[in-house]
Amino acid sequence: MEKRVVFRSAWLPYALVAPQIAVTLVFFFWPAAQAVYYSFLLQDAFGLNTQFVGLRNFTDLFTDSHYLDSFKVTALFSVVVAASGIAVSLLLATMADRVVRGAFAYKTLLIWPYAVAPAIAGVLWAFLFAPSIGIITYFLRRFGVDWNWIIDGDQAMLLVVIAATWKQISYNFLFFLAGLQSIPRSLIEAAAIDGATPTRRFWTIIFPLLSPTTFFLLVVNIVYAFFDTFGVIDATTQGGPAGATQILVYKVYYDGVKAADLGSSSAQSVILMFIVVALTVVQFRFVERKVQY
């Protein structure tokens, strides 16, 4: 039996969605349209001189090897952040799901980092890993590791990946835990009686049943790595050293806000818009097929 509310009024449904549409228009479509408009212009910082330059901002970008490098950096960064974020939180969630005593305390502690603002998370990790005064640096030095992300690009990347992932683990954890708790106990017990080992039970029963959650988190985490990690990067490496952690969204900010080059910055956000649309399409068309609802 299907429950469906039917509106008899002709205008009421529109009136009800109107606020949402208004918000979307003002905060999404209008800025997006402006970005597209500015991406064809060349302007000085104060906007006193405006010229239409066609696609020049775009061709400049695609002939700039550093912009292309930024793509590679972003790809690496978002794949690692999404993958490790999902893997670690899945592990934690399966563990927390089994805990009987003190489960509430564990769960609370694991959820906590989500309340931390990205910039603060960045600063925290930057302090821990600070090249001369960081406490982790101090221990690493004891083990003979020369830790200095100010100059070592790989270490800088590792730092922002850790900070960005740590921040997202709580969010993923919440969803995985909810997903785990909705899996019927009887299924797992039946498998156990049939002699399936915990590992086998996980891969053949739990993991497939969690796949809608995992898929949802994959989409959310990729978007997170693309956009929301801005604060983490700004608070730690600011894209350095030598562009090793300059992800696309950071470059948009840097060129637009700090370097006052609105044309190029807008062109970059237009490109970014296309990438996100493409990624979402790919995810829904190809990855979603493997999901069992």
Add this chain to the structure above:
Amino acid sequence: MMRKSFVAAIALLAWCAGAAHAQTEIQWWHSMGGALGDKVNELAAKFNASQSAYKVVPVFKGSYPESMTAAIAAFRAGNAPHILQVFEVGTATMMAAKGAVVPVAKIMKDADEPFNPKAYLPTVAGYYTDSRGNMLSFPFNSSTVVFYVNKDAFKKAGLDPNKAPRTWKELLAAAEKLKAAGQQCVYTTGWPAWMHIENFSAWHNVPIGTRENGMAGTDTEFRINSPLHVRHLTMLGDMAKKGLFTYAGRTNQAEAKFASGECAMLTSSTGAQANIRRSAKFDWSVNFIPYHDHVPGAPQNSIIGGASLWVMGGKTNNAYKGVAKFFSFLSKPEVQMDWHTSTGYVPITMAAYALTRKSGFYDKNPGADVAIKQLTYKPPTANSKGLRFGNYVQGREVIEEEMEGVFAGKKDAKSALDEAVKRGNEILRKFQAANKG
């Protein structure tokens, strides 16, 4: 109760409006945080107390790039401040914005305030003067890069603590000894591009770019891949490899490493002195930055950093009169001396320098006059009077990115500098195209 407070609020508003009528407010956006910010407020308060027609209101707007961004946004929205403090790398951008700013020389002339650009140090005035000799912005806080030495570390390594290295050759020799004596971080630098490209070029009298380092026109190109530049950066790369040079970051992070005693030698801003004086638990000295002795004519003079005050366009004549009066106040030798001695920035007028010398400040604080001596070491040439590159916030970042490649051992100096020139020139061309109107 409600009504009473409402009436009170209205009365207060009316009173404020009345006060605003009598006094013309002058908004001043600046980037001087902490102790420097207190000093800025003190300057404004002193000026406000000295007359009653104008009221200067200083507003802290965050770091240099932040306040500049804020002012640009405010200008686009039609409510820019009267006075804006802009750091030296933003100079070309401001100069090109013809309708957005009013030249200081014009402000002073229109208000009949006495103003003589010759009163300023040539390296300071030149930086903010256009090719026709008009001073466009008012020099406020100027610094330069100097060389700090930890004398205790020198003593420990068996070096003469009173003889700081004068050349890079001497610095290398001292560095080897310090390293051998167990010094973990031997030499570090703040502001890598400002020190090792901009000041390095001026100090050796070689161009940073064509067209008098961009001061003669926007059709300028970078020249920082000369054999001398390559040689210097190669040396730094080698030092980094041998553990004689520790890279600390693009801004002033290196200063803390010196002040804590971790690093024995530092090149960074004169502005670091206040902090080092407060936290260093060792004996230290301020010296001229090292030079390469095979370069004929070196050392020349160093160039400034810091910021100047720009007057934004579209305000009333009366307000501009107030701005002119405020600038006259700031130019007074005693005001300048107070600013110089309490902040560590260099005195920007000759009169203020003479007054400070007469007061005996330099005898009590050895090293406080190293910066100004270095800035005025020789009369500035086309290569050493300053630089003016469009979008240099971006340009400097490109140079620093390439330098980092060398310090990390990923690139050789030649290809890094070639790449910096190539990418830098693209930025310059874009600026030229955007501002050709």
